[in-house]
Amino acid sequence: MMKKILTYILFSSVLLLGGCKDFLDLPPKNQRAVTTLNDVKSALAGYLDAFVRTNTKPIIGPSPIITEAQNMMFEAYSDNFDFAGNMSQYINAKNIHAQEKFYANKLLFNDTETTDYIWNNYYAAIGFLNALIDQCDNLKDADPSELKRVKGEMLVHRAFYIFKLQQYFAPMDKEELGIPLYLHTGQEEIDIVMDRKKSSEIYRVVTGDLKAALEYYQSEGPNDGFNRFFNARFIQNLLAQVYWFKAESSAKESTDYEQAKVYAEAATKDVDALIPNTLVAFQNVQRNLNPDYPAVYQQSVSFGMLMPIYGSNLDYIGYSPNSLKVPADFFSLFDDMDIRKAAYFTGSVMSSTWPDGMVNGQKHIRIHLFTPEEAYLILTESQYRLGQQDQALATLNKFKGFRGAKAKAGLNGTELLQEIVNERRKEFFCDTDKRWLDLKRYNIGNIERKLRFFNKEYTVKVEAGDYHYALPIPLTELQENPVMVPNMGWNPIVF
Numbered sequence: 001m002m003k004k005i006l007t008y009i010l011f012s013s014v015l016l017l018g019g020c021k022d023f024l025d026l027p028p029k030n031q032r033a034v035t036t037l038n039d040v041k042s043a044l045a046g047y048l049d050a051f052v053r054t055n056t057k058p059i060i061g062p063s064p065i066i067t068e069a070q071n072m073m074f075e076a077y078s079d080n081f082d083f084a085g086n087m088s089q090y091i092n093a094k095n096i097h098a099q100e101k102f103y104a105n106k107l108l109f110n111d112t113e114t115t116d117y118i119w120n121n122y123y124a125a126i127g128f129l130n131a132l133i134d135q136c137d138n139l140k141d142a143d144p145s146e147l148k149r150v151k152g153e154m155l156v157h158r159a160f161y162i163f164k165l166q167q168y169f170a171p172m173d174k175e176e177l178g179i180p181l182y183l184h185t186g187q188e189e190i191d192i193v194m195d196r197k198k199s200s201e202i203y204r205v206v207t208g209d210l211k212a213a214l215e216y217y218q219s220e221g222p223n224d225g226f227n228r229f230f231n232a233r234f235i236q237n238l239l240a241q242v243y244w245f246k247a248e249s250s251a252k253e254s255t256d257y258e259q260a261k262v263y264a265e266a267a268t269k270d271v272d273a274l275i276p277n278t279l280v281a282f283q284n285v286q287r288n289l290n291p292d293y294p295a296v297y298q299q300s301v302s303f304g305m306l307m308p309i310y311g312s313n314l315d316y317i318g319y320s321p322n323s324l325k326v327p328a329d330f331f332s333l334f335d336d337m338d339i340r341k342a343a344y345f346t347g348s349v350m351s352s353t354w355p356d357g358m359v360n361g362q363k364h365i366r367i368h369l370f371t372p373e374e375a376y377l378i379l380t381e382s383q384y385r386l387g388q389q390d391q392a393l394a395t396l397n398k399f400k401g402f403r404g405a406k407a408k409a410g411l412n413g414t415e416l417l418q419e420i421v422n423e424r425r426k427e428f429f430c431d432t433d434k435r436w437l438d439l440k441r442y443n444i445g446n447i448e449r450k451l452r453f454f455n456k457e458y459t460v461k462v463e464a465g466d467y468h469y470a471l472p473i474p475l476t477e478l479q480e481n482p483v484m485v486p487n488m489g490w491n492p493i494v495f
Helices: 020-024 037-051 068-074 100-107 112-134 144-169 199-220 232-246 255-269 279-286 341-343 373-385 389-403 413-427 434-441 473-481
Strands: 004-010 032-034 298-299 366-369 447-453 456-462
Touching: 020 037, 020 413, 032 037, 032 112, 037 144, 068 100, 068 112, 068 434, 100 434, 112 144, 112 413, 112 473, 144 199, 144 232, 144 413, 232 298, 255 366, 255 373, 279 341, 373 389, 389 447, 413 434
Parallel strands: none
Antiparallel strands: 298 366, 447 456
């Protein structure tokens, strides 16, 4: 029998395709044979390079892994800023960073361009990884240790993309409305049905991939010159995130918080000395100046892409937006000695030196994945949910100590949980998708806005747990996939 040769896509044309099936079953285009482990590594290196050098884009998938538009959309869909109070800064003749339509789409929950990008690019990355993972299973003559390192790397990346799609597009309370998923190349399958899976099935895939990768790591260790996500601490951090999020979803199981606690403890082991506890150290982490800080770092290729929402770097010569307001109840959460207060604010408004302390800074998006801070706060909540309230309060106060915040005493029950939620809000201010996901997961996201765009008044009312917390399925997906069930409630606004 002739040896089967897998083909993978040179992806410039893939991103023009319409539905997730087009990405996941990978019809070959511009073929190149992948027959050895070095071929797989070469193909994967074109993707991983973007996690090494900030001035490169991957051959497939989003760049960076959570984009500037994505970051701004999730912030606009959240409650950290006083958007009504900032409108005079956003719609302003001296705002050279964005036009009125940008703000209308973002602030009225109408940013279908960004949600379409997430869907298409995350599924494209999954399809790419599916093809290479499938080929790894056919490489019988490859070095078994290096094969596990390469496959483990890809399993963690695939799990990340699947998890994010599930977080973004699946409702928390509807088990039958998980995301569509197919984990192979589809070359030997006919009429693949891309329907929505049960959420519990999606979580089994994600945790299965991550646990397999962790086993590979524990048996083989990393290839430090090649691996990026294939790291025991990072894998355990992501597992803690998955179980923590799943524990409040329709797919929840009684052991979820126990699992979250186990993996969060592993992710925070021997890490205290590496967590910044001064303002300078905190800002140096943002600038990626601490090589020992245990997280994956990415920043945007271009500077200034975050300015439309987070403020102009040219405010010192009068350009807008600047001096952006946050809600009073949020600002009041910060103690005077909390280093985050100095990092985020000048007085009570957004600091022009956010996020890294650089005067007239370039405002790159600065992303840290799998941070010890996130694992610490997952550990805190897991202890609380397991009835270990004294331990939870001790862990929370230990974390507050890293940031110079005052310790709390006598908290228990719902007061303690609220303090954990508040600590997450302070820690993850303007951090990618985290506040929006917290509003979704804790079922607390009540938002009402009355805003004026193009000489017309608009009212947006978001209630906790409503349709706004499951992003709209792209129109092209609904048109091309007859079995796709939409996320109901979304009605695009045409300006």
